Amino acid sequence: MAAFRRRYGASPLHLLLVLASFALAAYAGVRLLKGDTLGVALWFVGAALLHDLVLLPFYAVTDRAAQRLFGEKAGAGEGPPRPSVNYVRVPVFVSGLLLLVWWPLILGRVDRYTAYTGLPADGFLERWLLITAALFVVSAATLLVRRWHESAPRRRSARRERRAREAAR
Numbered sequence: 001m002a003a004f005r006r007r008y009g010a011s012p013l014h015l016l017l018v019l020a021s022f023a024l025a026a027y028a029g030v031r032l033l034k035g036d037t038l039g040v041a042l043w044f045v046g047a048a049l050l051h052d053l054v055l056l057p058f059y060a061v062t063d064r065a066a067q068r069l070f071g072e073k074a075g076a077g078e079g080p081p082r083p084s085v086n087y088v089r090v091p092v093f094v095s096g097l098l099l100l101v102w103w104p105l106i107l108g109r110v111d112r113y114t115a116y117t118g119l120p121a122d123g124f125l126e127r128w129l130l131i132t133a134a135l136f137v138v139s140a141a142t143l144l145v146r147r148w149h150e151s152a153p154r155r156r157s158a159r160r161e162r163r164a165r166e167a168a169r
Contacts, residue, residue, distance in 0.1 A: 063089070087143040091135035098128060 004012060033040055063085075070085045099106060105113065106128045110121035 084143060087139045091132070091139045094135055095128075095132040098131060102128065 001012075008015060066085045066088055070088070102124060104110060105121055105124040108121075108125070113119070113121045
């Protein structure tokens with residue numbers, strides 16, 4: 001077992017899980033390509049190009065802007081960066097992911113949704129906006145609580161100094 005770990009770098013369970021995930025991905029790929037192979041292949045190539053040529057530079061530019069806006073230290077040797085920009089990244093990511101998954105319903109492009117599901121297609125924009133607002137509120141509250149706890153030692157020492165000054169009078 002030790003020789004296997006030395007050669008492979010991890011346990012045999014890790015290798016088994018990696019092989020199982022490859023098998024599952026291959027099965028999903030075969031099932032996906034069974035229908036419209038050319039359409040699916042074009043969609044994957046188009047999605048990869050759109051992501052790499054348009055979205056990735058957009059992510060990078062907006063992340064740099066957010067780091068500058070929040071006063072993050074981005075360069076090497078400038079000390080550890082403060083993670084406050086993550087309190088914007090996470091809600092933006094989750095909100096963007098929800099928009100990506102549900103964009104036809106959010107934008108009202110619901111040709112056959114009601115006919116197929118029997119459910120009304122209204123209200124998705126409002127719900128998405130409420131979820132997005134709630135994500136930002138929870139993120140801001142989490143940031144405030146963390147900052148409050150980080151400042152607790154300073155508040156305690158200031159209180160001790162004030163009490164010592166009052167006792168000295």
